[in-house]
Amino acid sequence: MFVQVNQLQKVFKGHTAIKGITFNIKEGSCTALLGPNGAGKTTTLHMLSGLLSPTKGTITYSKERDYRSHIGFMPQHPTFFNWMTPIEFLQFAGKLSAVPKNLLKEQVNNTLSFVGLTEAKNRKIGGFSGGMKQRLGLAQAILHQPELLILDEPVSALDPTGRREVLTLMEKLKERMTILFSTHVLHDAEQVCDEVLMLKDGEIKWDGSLTSLKRTFSHTAIHIETVEPIKNAFDNLIKPHTIHFTTENNATILEITPSLHTNDLLTTLLSKGYTIQRFEVTEDSLEDVYMKVVEI
């Protein structure tokens, strides 16, 4: 499914939560919606799933008919009818999403085993743990095999094991459907998604692929540590202001120009007789990049 969002705006009682954002979601992509708390992630996802109507702007789906049957939505804290069992709830949800009657039973069972709830299928939802509810939330979102899966903070409330499990499930789902999910756990975004949408104060700060985001914002740096002081070792190789000395044996080169080869640095050091203790080329993590983008 292809979604086109144009000049989307949302005003709550005089407070503008979303300030006219424009973006596209490509068919088959997996997009992460990043941003600090209060950036408007949930509002955006609610508008995309039809729970909120935009104040201004349009959301166009490639499907003309009631698009809600082609969308699977999982809210941040999914809640159910506590008196139902997972089977009952999924059958209820499946009927509402017009899953054909003859396929319903099979699909419910498949979905339950996919999210690993087969053993608990006849227990009351009221006694479920947070992780199980999260998995049931995912189950109800994928039950009717939607083309677009919208997940609001699918892993934020989970322990490391649960997070791992949900991410593995998402990895599998990626092959079948377009996924849009919001998160503030950057490491998770990096693991499953390939497109990134960054939101801050209701405005888009970045829209593009994860690799180009890193290429644009991330910095490479070289850390060198030697036994002898290296104050003047690179005098003719690099400009003095791009090198930073923490101690006299410790240097960090911040700006790496294409003409500078890391091997030249090494040969220079070796030929001058330095004893190298550490030589490391580091790249900014997604977290560093995120901080940079958010602070623009």
Add this chain to the structure above:
Amino acid sequence: MKNFITLFQKEMLESKRNGKWIWLPVVIMILGISQPITTYYMPQIIEKAGNLPEGAKIEFPVPTGAEVLAATLSQYGTIGTLLFVLATMGVISQERQNNVLTLIMARPVSAFQYIASKWSSQVIIALTSLFLSYVLTWYYTNLLFSPVRWIDVLISFLIYSLWIIFILTFTIWLGTFLRNSGGIAGVSLTLLAALSLLTGLATRYMKWSPATLRDQATSILIDQKNLDTFFLPVFSTIILSIILFALAVNTLKRFEHF
């Protein structure tokens, strides 16, 4: 239509599981039959309970069956209204408060289907309870007092049902914009009481009021009088209920934060 049936079945199952299908009929039935029974045994009750002086004699005129049934209707009007409002107050606000409404409305469900499922299930439970209770009370009344024609009983029940439908629709409508169940019951009962009071005080201007239906149902049993203004409250109650229903659908549609 299909989604309406799914939602309706869920409502029925929920009412069965949480016991509403048991407690509401039982309580309304007890409320109903207590009227003929206490009326019948009133002389004995007073004799046993009171510190009457030696030789005191109390004469009770024996009421007719129709009068006993009319007194039962007045019980339904006070305690019955309270029970029906309490049973209906949380049907929407609860689902909105614990966010399960998000999961329902993210699917192709319309606000009309949702409200209609709530409304019809509540009306069915309430009217079934009222019917069982009324028929049982009628049986005891015939047994202990003078008999009442079944056709009068049926017509008074049908008229009274309109009042029940009105209070349920009113409570459901309040539930689409008030979040707190207690608040819904409070507002609903206060306004219904105000309506009844106003109907009693300004009879001349309130001939259309749904609260007059209760008097209409009573007079069908007792004297068949005042039936010339019979159609006005019936008509206005049906119209008012339809308007409240439409308002409920509209409020839910426009309501943003589920």
